[in-house]
Amino acid sequence: MTIGARIPRVEDARFLRGEGRYVADLAMPFMVEAYVLRSPYPHAIIRSIDASEALKLEGVEAVFTAADVPADLGPIVCRIPTHGDLSPYLQHPLAQDRVRYVGEPIAVIVAKSRAICEDAAELVEIDFDPLPAITSPYRAIEPNAEPIHEAGNLAGDWGFDLGNVEEALKSAAYTVQESFSVQRHTAMPMETRGLLASYDRGRNLLEVHGATKVVHTNRNMLAGMLGMSEQDIRLVEPDVGGSFGARGEFYPEDFLIPFAAKRLCKPVRWIEDRVEHFGAINHSRDSDFVVTVAADENGIITAFDVKLVTDMGGYIRTHGDVVPSHAAACFPGPYKVRNYRINTKTVMTNKTPTGTYRAPGMFEANFARERAIDRLADKMGLERAELRRRNLIPAEMMPWHVGTESVKRPTIFDSGDYPAVFEKALAGYGWDAPFEREENGWLRGRGLCAFVEPSGLGAFEGVRLEVDQRGNVTIFSGSSNQGQGHETVLAQIVSSIIDVPVEKIAVRHGDTGIITFGGGTYASRTAVLCGEALYNASHGIRDKALKTASAKFNIPVEELELREGAVWQAGKNEPLITLGGIARILMPGNPEFLKPPSDKNIPDHDGLVVTSYIRGVPGGTWAFAVHIADVLVDPRTGETKVEKYFVACDVGRQLNPLIVEGQLIGGVAQGLGGTFLEELTYSEDGQLTTGTFADYMMPNVYNMPPVSTLVLEDVKPEGNVLGVKGVGEIGPSGVAAAIGNAIADALKSNTGLNILPFTPERVLSAVPTVTR
Amino acid sequence: MTLHQVSFTVNGKKVSVEVEPRQTLADVLRGQLGLTGTHLGCEHGVCGACTIIVNGEPARGCLMLGVQAEGAEILTVEGASPDEGLSLIQEALREFHGLQCGFCTPGMVMALHHLFSVNTSPTEEEIKEAISGQLCRCTGYQGIVNAAKAVAQRLQAQQ
Incomplete structure (x- = not known):
């Protein structure tokens, strides 16, 4: 049984040997390179663009501006439902007459080399009329603020109002009100984006390498924008150096590079550089909360009343408002609180547009809610775990309907025994174990948080499973892969059902040329959805093999079994026929017909091939998790050191514990980056001031504490056949909450720990003067 | 030019x-x-x-x-790889899940290759120092450090 086996990944060897093929490693004959000329202004009118000098430079092939794209080309559309109409805020691939953030594409320069492109960029004359830049969402919605879009700077103003919050607040024994701020930061994969597009004019075929995440969706969007048939475009995912939610969405370049290739009839390659990446990739988080939490005298939380402001940046992109939407829909978390109200404002500013980053909206909401709950516990004089214990949704109330929705999906926590997992987590860590409060002048604190994390979202997923004449198995997956380990996990699922070793099962993914429909990879969905499609396809292969063998050898199916890559008759020592043999029989046109063909159809002779599409569960499947950390704080300097970190979660069933653990630990690392280090800051005049790895700090090996995990398989979700929950986002989701609570515990202070990231300055400002 | x-x-x-x-x-x-x-x-x-x-x-x-x-x-990483299969360092990185997307991996392999070429029994601190200039966005480094510790142990056992 390979499902659940802790096996090393099959894809690792090529990466370790330097044989991975990332987009920048690809080249084609007569290929030219593209460079995107971007706005240096956060907000300006473009009066004119003169590229004539640039075009004279030797080696320059073309300079495309908004004047070169079809006049009726619309903006890049949003691929998921939004709260209200956000279409007035969508981005065109090239700025038309106005730029709204530093980094907005204005022109595409194509030349024999990237270096020549950059030389040419210096020669493009653009006449800008600068406008006042707005970098604060609060400033943006003041009545006299410069309008960034005609529709106004307040893009969305919506919320939920469940139960009777007013009444609950009035009758509460305790209330706490706190403001929280989660800074702008983002995914920052180690590989920047890139594309290599080539166009075969004679056949009208366009091929684009470098896509990932949602290749079918992007292919369809591109077809619409180029006026081509979807089947005339192929998007291909190479090896991909991380996505974490940001990479692989349909960005301006995803139109511009194929467009340039089509116009020039030459292969065009664009490789983003890191500085460019900082201003061009979706930013994320950037949300402020005001939270009021109320409780009765018994420590039962009676209401959450929340105000949320999210800075969306200069445009709405393909993700729409999913970050505030998830935050608003899920704010009450794992607690049985029926009085819940939230007002959400989504605001446009002159900054890079935003989208999702691993645990979108959840990292943010968990931080605000769990910090507020600790404050409430302190105010009540109640132990922090005890307060949570009294409010967790009990197992018998599953499935729990929150009463909200996000991207038009109802928020339903489908399964789990939250109180049981909570107790196991506390015991597993030793939450109650005494510890030294002080060490060499440093103060030690312990913090925890509890939360639920969605997974397995999206309408459908599909796979095709093929067995060749030699018994080799290939999975053609509609989902994609950016380093998670799908080539191993998907092979494990198939291996366990048709009993072929993992090494004999190849996984092809992220390619619109290999399967007609695909959902893609996001929202921790591949194990859940692709896993189920593969389960069904594997059983389809098994059934087909047994039926074929039964017909060929005239033995009832019930007496046959599939193992070790062959069909066996019960009780016999030799296999009847290998899977490869079955595949040979089933080849179309094979004269060895199992039954006389009727008409000219050969229905049983379509290969040992099964395609399976499955529908997703509308609400997905939700994992419950607990994070706990011990943190040392130097009250003299504000310096912090996370001593140990612990994640407990119930994931239903692990497909490969090695990969589950890797997702959790790696996720914690990203969460720690967002908690302590990473921040995309803007100057008042709209320039990004943390635009290199020297300014934007990401965790290195010294920033990592030892992380331990407790992965439970207690309650299987019923919505998918494998009984799995996605684990991709459990790692980062609770980190800021647990760390904030631990630092507050160390300092015996709650002020100043509501603003991320926890820089030494901010921590120092939270130290009570008496301690300092 | x-x-x-x-x-x-x-x-x-x-x-x-x-x-x-x-x-x-x-x-x-x-x-x-x-x-x-x-x-x-x-x-x-x-x-x-x-x-x-x-x-x-x-x-x-x-x-x-x-x-x-x-x-x-x-x-380069191509030269640090055996003709077939994986080096001791590469094998350990695989075993301890010291890579995910693989993009930082060649740099990580080379940093460790250098470490073990000058020090066959590095301490955990020395391992951390050797990779402190390498950013990995996927793994949280734990698998990488564990892999390097295993390499050190295996090299000791060989001697």
């Missing part, structure tokens, strides 16, 4: 290439010699994905110019 003839040894093989003075060594290795295992993550010397060994010392391929490589002995 004037081209300069530059000769050096890479992975034990003598090569001679014509390069522009502004080309980085990483670009020369990748673009002209097809050694695409050396990755460019930032091109400003911070991420470490382009780490190679130049004259026995780890170096950033993005911070050296191609013309500076004249006469140098260079080792």
Whole structure:
């Protein structure tokens, strides 16, 4: 049984040997390179663009501006439902007459080399009329603020109002009100984006390498924008150096590079550089909360009343408002609180547009809610775990309907025994174990948080499973892969059902040329959805093999079994026929017909091939998790050191514990980056001031504490056949909450720990003067 | 732009290439010699994905110019890999799940390759120091450090 086996990944060897093929490693004959000329202004009118000098430079092939794209080309559309109409805020691939953030594409320069492109960029004359830049969402919605879009700077103003919050607040024994701020930061994969597009004019075929995440969706969007048939475009995912939610969405370049290739009839390659990446990739988080939490005298939380402001940046992109939407829909978390109200404002500013980053909206909401709950516990004089214990949704109330929705999906926590997992987590860590409060002048604190994390979202997923004449198995997956380990996990699922070793099962993914429909990879969905499609396809292969063998050898199916890559008759020592043999029989046109063909159809002779599409569960499947950390704080300097970190979660069933653990630990690392280090800051005049790895700090090996995990398989979700929950986002989701609570515990202070990231300055400002 | 003839040894093989003075060594290795295992993550010397060994010392391929490589002995991840299969370091990284997307991996392999070429029994602190200039966005480093500790143990056991 390979499902659940802790096996090393099959894809690792090529990466370790330097044989991975990332987009920048690809080249084609007569290929030219593209460079995107971007706005240096956060907000300006473009009066004119003169590229004539640039075009004279030797080696320059073309300079495309908004004047070169079809006049009726619309903006890049949003691929998921939004709260209200956000279409007035969508981005065109090239700025038309106005730029709204530093980094907005204005022109595409194509030349024999990237270096020549950059030389040419210096020669493009653009006449800008600068406008006042707005970098604060609060400033943006003041009545006299410069309008960034005609529709106004307040893009969305919506919320939920469940139960009777007013009444609950009035009758509460305790209330706490706190403001929280989660800074702008983002995914920052180690590989920047890139594309290599080539166009075969004679056949009208366009091929684009470098896509990932949602290749079918992007292919369809591109077809619409180029006026081509979807089947005339192929998007291909190479090896991909991380996505974490940001990479692989349909960005301006995803139109511009194929467009340039089509116009020039030459292969065009664009490789983003890191500085460019900082201003061009979706930013994320950037949300402020005001939270009021109320409780009765018994420590039962009676209401959450929340105000949320999210800075969306200069445009709405393909993700729409999913970050505030998830935050608003899920704010009450794992607690049985029926009085819940939230007002959400989504605001446009002159900054890079935003989208999702691993645990979108959840990292943010968990931080605000769990910090507020600790404050409430302190105010009540109640132990922090005890307060949570009294409010967790009990197992018998599953499935729990929150009463909200996000991207038009109802928020339903489908399964789990939250109180049981909570107790196991506390015991597993030793939450109650005494510890030294002080060490060499440093103060030690312990913090925890509890939360639920969605997974397995999206309408459908599909796979095709093929067995060749030699018994080799290939999975053609509609989902994609950016380093998670799908080539191993998907092979494990198939291996366990048709009993072929993992090494004999190849996984092809992220390619619109290999399967007609695909959902893609996001929202921790591949194990859940692709896993189920593969389960069904594997059983389809098994059934087909047994039926074929039964017909060929005239033995009832019930007496046959599939193992070790062959069909066996019960009780016999030799296999009847290998899977490869079955595949040979089933080849179309094979004269060895199992039954006389009727008409000219050969229905049983379509290969040992099964395609399976499955529908997703509308609400997905939700994992419950607990994070706990011990943190040392130097009250003299504000310096912090996370001593140990612990994640407990119930994931239903692990497909490969090695990969589950890797997702959790790696996720914690990203969460720690967002908690302590990473921040995309803007100057008042709209320039990004943390635009290199020297300014934007990401965790290195010294920033990592030892992380331990407790992965439970207690309650299987019923919505998918494998009984799995996605684990991709459990790692980062609770980190800021647990760390904030631990630092507050160390300092015996709650002020100043509501603003991320926890820089030494901010921590120092939270130290009570008496301690300092 | 004037081209300069530059000769050096890479992975034990003598090569001679014509390069522009502004080309980085990483670009020369990748673009002209097809050694695409050396990755460019930032091109400003911070991420470490382009780490190679130049004259026995780890170096950033993005911070050296191609013309500076004249006469140098260079080792890239391709040269640090056995003809078939995986080296001790690579095998341990796989076993301990010290990689996910694989983009930082060649730099990580080279940093560890250098560490073990000068110190066969590094402590955990020495391992951390050796990879402290390498950014990995996927793993949280735990699997990488554990892999390196296993390599140290295995090298000790061999002696």
